[in-house]
Amino acid sequence: MARKFLYFIAVCIVLVIVGSIALTIWSREATEIAFVPRGEFVEQDPLAANAYQDPQMWYSRPGLGTGDPARYQPAIAETAPDPATRTPSPDAPAAEQSLDRNDPLATAGSVTGEPADPQALPEFAVFFVSPTSYIQAGGDWNAALGDATTDNRARLFLRGLASPFNRADEIWAPKYRQAAAGAFLTDRPEAQQAIDAAYADVAQAFDYFLDSIADDKPIVLAGHSQGASHILRLLQEKVAGTPVAERVAAVYAPGWPISVEHDLPVLPFPACAAPGQPQCLLAWSAFSDDGDADMIMRRYEATVGYDGEPRGDGPILCVNPITGGTNGAAPASANLGTLVPDDTLSKGELVTGAVPARCGDNGLLYIGDPPELGQGVLPGGNYHVYDIPLFWKNVQEDVIARVRAWATARAS
Template structure:
């Protein structure tokens, strides 16, 4: 387990590149030369109709057992305990889970209503033009990309590990260069990746209990594909009523031009089900200009420029939109040790508040490692910063969905 965490933290450093280019849309000529393929887009052959019946097409799914990366459970820092909340602070999160910062026990897991998670991993295919075979989409079986994706899932999908089922598909993801260019091939690559995700989602729906609530979750490129699934595969269909919550983390969502097109509203409170959570994390003195500039000029899901309106911010500590919480209310941040040989959940490490732009500000954050991006952008740590609160938030929303649909 220690070695697994070491690999996870070391690999998270690679996400610096992903965060710089995929989230921030940096279009500097040098980076474009380095990461944007200079080859023509090659249309991918459609996967076999039953492709996702093969267990090897999944990083996580029922039956994988102890090797399932999404089932990773970090240790608890025994010396770190959440401080008592004031009455006002307690009111802020009174409807959040009362599980506290203790380790998850068998009783906890039995207390969670059975639910299924569909998780789409972020970009793990990051070749450069120095490589001999840079393509617009990763090939299935690309060992480097798939090994990296497995490690990402260990840290990013593991907060959802109280689910009865976690499904995380392999897909022919768009290369990181597709997110830093306006070339038409980039959109073709993203479309191609989405088609695999959609096909895997169809198999997921066929495989899970038809009465079981569903959690959709992802990060970065994965969140982008989830948002398209909502629009094209879920909206107006019976499955829409089964979605307990959507965690589209690390991808900005325009309140004015994206949300109105989506079938579910933003989550406004901690005990709400059937809604969407999203946030992008910056230190208080962080500069989100690079993130917001090109994003605001890009078309929203309604086809109009996103403009200067705020992006969606649901505080992962409180579970409330546009809210604030002190560090004392953070039940566990996944923090690596100095020598990177282990990691622990540390309570009270960082607070969070949504600013007027919809940026999640995390104050003066702890030392998390070398993957903090320019502008003190904590994109890489969007989920680890709030690991334990997120774990509890998922169960709270599933319980609310279950109560409303029983």
Template sequence: MAKKFLYFVAISIVLILVAAIAFRVWGEEIARAALVPTAEFEAQAPLEPNAYQDPALWYSRPGIGVNDPARWQPAYANDRGLLPTPADQRPPQHAVFFIHPTSYLSRENWNAPIGDEEAERIARIYVRGMASPFNAASEIWAPRYRQATMGSFLTDEPEGQQAIDAAYADVLEAYRFFIESVDAETPIVLAGHSQGSLHLLRLLREEVKGSPVADRLVAAYVIGWPISVEHDVPELGFAACATPQQTGCILSWSSFAEPADPSALMETYAKSIGFDGQPRGDSRILCTNPLTGMFGGEAAADRNLGTLVPDDSMSNGELVPDAVPARCDDRGLLLIGDPPELGSYVLPGNNYHVYDIPLFWANTQADVARRVEAKVGGGASAN
């Protein structure tokens, strides 16, 4: 029996090595074959007018109560206490609009159908882990939307962009309903991750810039999507956050453990076209250090107030302080030192994309509170 087990282990190791080599040689081809839909793109019918009045189209919004995933509060490890922050220490009233990342991986459609069981299950996990740092807000809103499937980002065919545009149309409708629903004097925080950040960037350029909401913007947390300091930021209408108290500004980071191999990201980024119409090339990526709230720089792990370490299900976890440092390198990537043990969803190259926000859960919460206080108190503004 033991001998058979050893043979099994040996064969498994060989298969894993062969798969790893194949991915390195044919990685893009494998990913495209596995994830890019082969079906024709079907235009998405516009949502009904005022569709987002329906609470069923929101993962999070006022009134959902205990089933709202964004209102989840993790415990600190080592008996260091529980969140939420006591009411008398909460920041002033503010509202958050959060756009979740890609949770639809199917090749059957270019856009996720509303109600797809697996995509919704994953999305709720993402909202629970990524939107929860923003939940000291008096209101937090996170819409369902017919997101572009993962394969849309792996093809140059027009269907990919059509799917992304269709997803943005839903996000835009949700955002407009959010703005209509929130008191006109309430400060606004906008946040997203990955595909959510891509849509948020478009919202900033096309909807927020130059609007009355711009004056109410506390900050935009555009995380997990590379933004060129040279070719993108000037077109957004909002500066990069340079200080921890600055408001009306943008924060962004993309996390890699060391040794980092960001070659796939950097190659795609270099070929892409910036918002100014010029190739992004080797221009620096916007990197906010989430441990300091400042553009660039580095900070030791003892500045980390709490990393959200998930359990195997990714549905629960605990906050571990002093776990991860942060350093913005010359390219604009956020390096986090030795690979932390956070789970099995680390991408090739020590890319901690899935964990961008959980790595700095408690610091993100503190950053929002600090900027809201500055906004309400008349502190520094980027505009």
């Protein structure tokens, strides 16, 4: 029920604090002591070959009806901040400050509280991989299937993160034996073993997904944080150089750092350079303008890219979720709807014109001085929890435009 929806914000706090490889905010030593599993890695038994035929192995899939968390559609706030009254951040570039409501970008689109008429939408299938919901200090390296806490958190996360894709006629989000949050905070070999084990489940689910959808249906791949990392690996190992690549309309991988120099060239799709461009990749990581990402950037620079080389101090890929293109800036007035919780975290509404977006030189996405969004905002102005909810309605419209462009290109 909607009353429970933004509880996911509260539990996301824990997720983000111990989160992904690029989003550590504590010292490495303190984090490892608190959350990196202390025991040896225990190799998981492979899933049965037909495991994903079982509907219970999916958080979201066709046939779940109102119980499908990815089908959530938030209401529209009765009142919204007037974009004309917002003061641009003094750190924003002149181009952003000069945009006003007469600009086509600033007045694009309108927000409704209901999904569009299914008959007017292109058919497409979404494969969405959820972020880490297995968060346990001193636990195992991988979650166990059937763990109630992990599953409940995952469903809550999907209501906020996967729901912008709810206009798809098919949404598939698999259960998988996630790597523990602490696996992304250490260089111990057990950590990579745990991540590999989690990916093996995701890869098996992806194979079943492909076997279950129509051969000519366009595909959207999406995930957040750990889920985004698995999506990017699928691109390299299951999509690149195969007929599946021709069917991918777009890829959404926010919340995971993609090096422009050492990761992007290895992936089978370029970064999205413009709105409505098909067969491209979107990624961003949100911070307030006064945020401090120093520790995050230092951790990122020390990691190895997909080409096997250290990522170094090169920029992270930033596709602006408001403009739909790489880099650049957009005013808050162009934000079609931010998913904002109330004070009790008991419900959420879409608020128009709440948050701007500007890609910084380092590749992080800066969102000005945003409104109060609850306890999920981390020290240092880190808005990882809200990477997708900040731009909920823009993402919903963006995916439709890219699928339509894919279909038009195939018809010509």
